[in-house]
Amino acid sequence: MSSRMRIFSVFFVMAALLVIVGMYQSWNVAFSILNLCVISSIMALGVNVQWGYAGLVNFGVMGFVAVGGLAGVIVSMPPVEAAWAAGGVQLMGGFAVMGLVILAATIFWKKTAHLKNTPRKRYLGMALIIILGYALYRFIADPAIDAIEAVEPAMTGYLGGLGLPILFSWIVGAIAAGLIAMLIGRIALGLRSDYLAIATLGISEIIIYVIKNEDWMARGVKNVNGLPRPVPYELDLQKEAWVNSLADSMNYSVINTSSLIVKISYLMLFVAVLIGLFILAEKALRSPWGRMMRAIRDNEVAAEAMGKDVKSRHLQIFIIGSAVLGLAGAMLTTLDGQFTPASYQPLRYTFLIWVMVIVGGSGNNYGSIIGGFIIWFFWIEAEPLGLWLIEFLTSGMSADSALKAHLLESAAHTRLMTMGLIMMLVLRFAPKGLIPEAKR
C-alpha cells in the first residue's frame, strides 16, 4: 500500500469511528472526544518534533503543558487589586532580589575563574552568596506571600491575571514554555538519552510541585475556575432565535444544540491551529533545516564532523517542541475553562503522549496526528468497550457471582492495559508506527 493510501485509509477509519460514536452514543460525546483528539495531536506533534526529528527524549511533556495552562490563568483572569495592594509590590521586590542574587553569583563565578586551582574558596563564596541571597529573598517574599494568600482565600488568595482575552494565552503559553525549555535545555541536553529522559521527568515534577504549592500564582491545588471563554456561553446561545430554529429543524433539544455549537466553535479554533502547525512542521521537515536535523539524529558524530553545531541545533529543537507543548497546554485550559494543577499526572500528560507518537509513527507528522486521534479515542472509549467486553465474557456467570462483580467494577482499568499492550505490540511488530517515516 502506498503511503498516501495508508494515510488516507487510517484517517478514514478514524472518522468512521467518531461517526459511530456520534450515532450510537451522542454527537456531544463525539465532539468532546474530537476536541481533545485535536489537542492531543498537537501535543504529539510537539513531542514528534523533538523525538522524531532530532531524537531527543523529552519526558517532561507534563511540565510544559502545565506551564501553558498556567499562562491561561495569568493572561485571562482579572487582576486581584486587593492582593496586589496587600503584597504584590513587595513580592515583585523579592523577585528582583532573587534576580540580583543570581546575577551576583554569575558575576562572582566569572570573576573568580583564576581561582580554578583552589576551588574550595570559590565554592565557599558561591555557597555564601546563594545562602545569604536565599535568606534575604525569604525575608522579603514570605510576608508578602502570606499577605496575598490571606486575601479572601476562599475566592481569590492570589495575584490574579492580566484580564486579557484568553486567546493571547496561547501565544504567551508557547513563549513561556519555550523560555523554560531554553533554561532546561542549556543544563540538561548534554546528557545521554536515558538520563535526559529521567532528568526531564524530574524537572516536570518540580514544575508541577511549584504550581501546586505557590498559591499566590494560581491558587495552587485550590484551582482557578471560570476562566473567560473565547466562544459564546451555552446559556446566551439558548436565548438566540437562530439557535432555537436550528434545534427545531434538526429535531434536537435546545440545550444539546447550544453545547454542540460551543464545541464546534472550539473545534474550529483548534483545527485552525493544528493545520497551521502542521503546515509549518511539514515545511520544516522538508527544508534543508529538517534534513540537517535528521542527519544529526541519525549520526551525531558525522554531522558534527560536517560542521553542524549539534548542541545549539538540539537546543533549538527542544525549545520549538516545548513551545508547541505549551501552546497545547494553554488550549487545553481554554477548553476546560479551569486550571487544576492536581490533574497533571505524568501518566496522562507525558507517557500517554509518548504512546501517541510511537503508535502513530515517529518522525512523521501525519503519524503523530493520527496517533493523537486514535490513542485519545481509545483512552476514552476503552472504558465502555472494556465494560462491554467483560459483560460479554461473564454473561455465562450467575448474576450474584463475586468474581463477576469484581470484574465489572475493574473494567475501567482495562484502558491502561490496552495502552500498554498496543504500545508493546506496535514496538515489536511495527516499530515505525502506523504511518512510517517517509524515506527521503
Added chain:
Amino acid sequence: MTDVLNAIVLITNFVLVPGFTYGSQLALGALGITMIYSVLRFSNFAHGEMMSFGAMITILITWWMQSHGISFGVLPTALLALPFGILATIILVLTADKVVFKYYRSIKAPPVTLLIVSMGLMFFLGGLIRFIIGPNDQRFFDGERFIIKARSFKQMTGLNEGLAIKTTQGITVVLAVAMVAFVFWFLTYTRTGKSMRAYSNNEDLALLSGINPERVVLVTWVITAVLITLAGTLYGLDKSYKPFTYLSLLLPIFASAIVGGIGSPIGAILGGFVIAFSELFVTFAYKRVLGYLLPEQMEPDGLMQLLSTDYKIALSFVILVLVLIIRPTGIAGGKTL
C-alpha cells in the same frame, strides 16, 4: 545535659528513624534499578509497577492466610506471605523478559528503545494491578505495632521527648541489611556473581571467556525480583499500599540510583540514604531542637524550616537534577556517560 539529650531524641524520632526506614526502601529499589542497568543496559521504567505487583501478590496471600487464621505472632503475617510474593514476581519478570525484552536484546536495540518498551510494560502492569486489586488504599498490617512506644520511652528515660519505633521500621531495616549483605556476598564470592560483574564490565570479553549471557540475564532478573518484592512489600507495610504511589516512587528510586552512581551497587545504597535523609533534614522544623539547645532568650519564633514539607518529594528531583548536571556519574562514580 538533658536538653542536649532531648534534642538528640527529637531528631532521632523525626529524622533518623524515618530516614533509615525510607532510605532502606529506596536503597532496595535502587539496587534493582542498578542491577538491571548494568547487566541489561537500560533504565527500567516498569520498576515501580513491578514493585507494586510483588507487594500485591504478598497482600493477596496475606489476606488468604489471615482468613485461615495463620499468623506470625507479634510479627506481621505479610512476612510469611513474602516468599510467595517473591516467587510470583520472579515468574512475572522472567515472563516479561522472555516475551518483551529478549527480542530487543537479540537485535541489539539501543537503550532508548528498551526504555520506551519498558514504559509500555509499565502501562500494562499498572492496568493489570488495578484490575486485580483496585486503585484504592489497602491495609494488610497485623501483629504488634511498636517496638518502642513514645510513652514508655519517656517513662523509661525520664526525658521530655518520646522515641517511637514501629515494628515495620525495624523489619524494614533488618531485612534490607540482610538482603544487601546477601547481594554483595553473591556478587563478590560466587562464580555466578563474578560472571555477572564480568559481563556488566565488558560484554565481549565475558562472552569470549565462555560466560553464558542468557544465564547471567536470568540470574540478574531473579535477584532483581527478590529486591523488587522486598522493597515494594516493605514500603506498603510501612506506609500503606496504593497502586498509584508506586508510580510516584519510581522517580525517587531513579534519583537514588543516579545520585549514588548508576551501575554501582554501593552507590545505589548510598544514594537511597542520601535522598531519604536530605528530604527529611531539609524539611524538618528545627524550632524545638533549637529551643532545647539555645539559651531561652534566643529561641526562634518561626518553624526554622529550610523548605516547607510540601516540597519534600520535589527535593529528591532537585537533587537528581543537580547531580545529573554537576556530576552525572554520581557519588560512587558509576560507569556511564
